[in-house]
Amino acid sequence: EVQLAESGGGLVKSGESLRLSCAVSGFDFSKYSLNWVRQAPGQGLEWVSSISSSSDFIYYADSVKGRFTISRDNARQTLDLQMTKLRVDDTGLYFCARDPAGVPQYFQLWGRGTLVTVS
Amino acid sequence: SYVLTQPPSASVAPGQTARIPCGGDNIGSKSVHWYQQKPGQAPVLVVYDDNDRPSGIPERFSGSNSGNTATLTISRVEAGDEADYYCQVWHVSSDHAGVFGGGTKLTVL
Numbered sequence: 001e002v003q004l005a006e007s008g009g010g011l012v013k014s015g016e017s018l019r020l021s022c023a024v025s026g027f028d029f030s031k032y033s034l035n036w037v038r039q040a041p042g043q044g045l046e047w048v049s050s051i052s053s054s055s056d057f058i059y060y061a062d063s064v065k066g067r068f069t070i071s072r073d074n075a076r077q078t079l080d081l082q083m084t085k086l087r088v089d090d091t092g093l094y095f096c097a098r099d100p101a102g103v104p105q106y107f108q109l110w111g112r113g114t115l116v117t118v119s
Numbered sequence: 120s121y122v123l124t125q126p127p128s129a130s131v132a133p134g135q136t137a138r139i140p141c142g143g144d145n146i147g148s149k150s151v152h153w154y155q156q157k158p159g160q161a162p163v164l165v166v167y168d169d170n171d172r173p174s175g176i177p178e179r180f181s182g183s184n185s186g187n188t189a190t191l192t193i194s195r196v197e198a199g200d201e202a203d204y205y206c207q208v209w210h211v212s213s214d215h216a217g218v219f220g221g222g223t224k225l226t227v228l
Contacts, residue, residue, distance in 0.1 A: 035217065037162075045154070045162065045205050047217030059216035062120075095161060104216065105209055106152035108173070110161040 002026035002109055004096045009114030016086055020114060022079040022096030029077040033057075033099035035107060036070065036081050038116075040092040048094070049081065053102035064090075086118045121210040123220035130226040137193040139223045141206030144187060149208045151189040153182060156222075157202045165204075166191060193225075201227045 008020040022034065036048040049070040050059045058070060069082040079096060093115050097107035124142040131137040141151060151169050154162040164173050166182040169189065179194045193200055206220040 037217070037219075044203075044222040045156075045207075045219045047207075047215065047219060050217060059211065061215050061217075100167075105150070106164065106167050106207060107154070107162070108164055108167070110163070112161050 004098060004109060004111035006094060006096045006111045006114035009094065009116045011117045011119065012086055013119055014086060014088055016118075017082070017084045018086060018116060020081040020083065020094055020096075020116070022081075022111060024077055024079070024096075024098070027098075029072075030054075030074040031102060033102055033104045034072060034079045035097045035099065035104065037095045037097055037107065037110075038090075038092040039095070039113075040089070043092075046092075050099075050104040051079070052104065057103060059104065083116070086116075088118050091116060091118045120212060120215055121208070121218050123206055123208065123218055125204075125206060125220040125223045127221070128224045128226065130228055131193075131196050132228045133196055133198060135196055137196050137200070137225055139191040139193075139204050139206075139225065141189045141191070141220050142187055143189070143208065146187055146189050146208065147185045149184075149210065151182065151184050152207045153180075153191045154205045154207065155200075155202045156205065162205065196227055198227050201225055 035050040067085045093113040095113045096111040098109040100108045153166040156162040169184040170182040
């Protein structure tokens with residue numbers, strides 16, 4: 001079964017750092033582009049960052065550029081999001097999502113999310 | 120920056136057709152994707168590339184895209200279709216790449 005599972009969320013204070021991870025199963029990790037999408041409480045979806053299958057293409061939303069770093073390890077089949085200088089408005093549920101191919105297009109499969117709370 | 124505009128809410132009676140618009144500058148030149156999100160759940164892709172359906176999504180879900188408006192159409196609406204719906208495009212610019220509309224809450228009367 002194809003699955004994505006986020007971890008690493010928690011409660012932190014403004015200015016602190018947090019590292020999110022996404023573990024996958026059921027598909028060849030190295031062939032797909034991956035993304036982070038977040039959702040503030042009671043709000044809509046916000047795209048955060050994307051990384052192509054070979055890490056050749058990396059994109060960030062302006063709201064996180066310079067503070068967040070997306071990375072992947074195809075050998076270990078892990079996707080990470082290093083978040084620094086966290087702000088209250090970074091609070092939300094962070095989803096890991098897979099593209100249908102090696103470059104970002106749309107979010108074909110989603111994890112259940114991990115909650116980040118910044119106080 | 121590229122903006123996608125959706126009405127915050129829409130309502131439809133069971134058995135009728137719901138149409139949810141997504142406005143954007145020359146959106147007809149882009150591929151539009153749609154997601155359904157029910158309370159407490161992760162989003163689910165329901166339409167991709169304007170009018171294709173992932174496996175497992177009922178034929179009642181369809182899309183169109185032309186000019187400045189893309190539309191998600193849900194035919195023969197059921198109570199279980201009540202959810203938030205988001206449109207999305209991939210538009211690389213200096214400050215973003217993935218772009219979501221604000222979402223439309225569909226209420227089944």
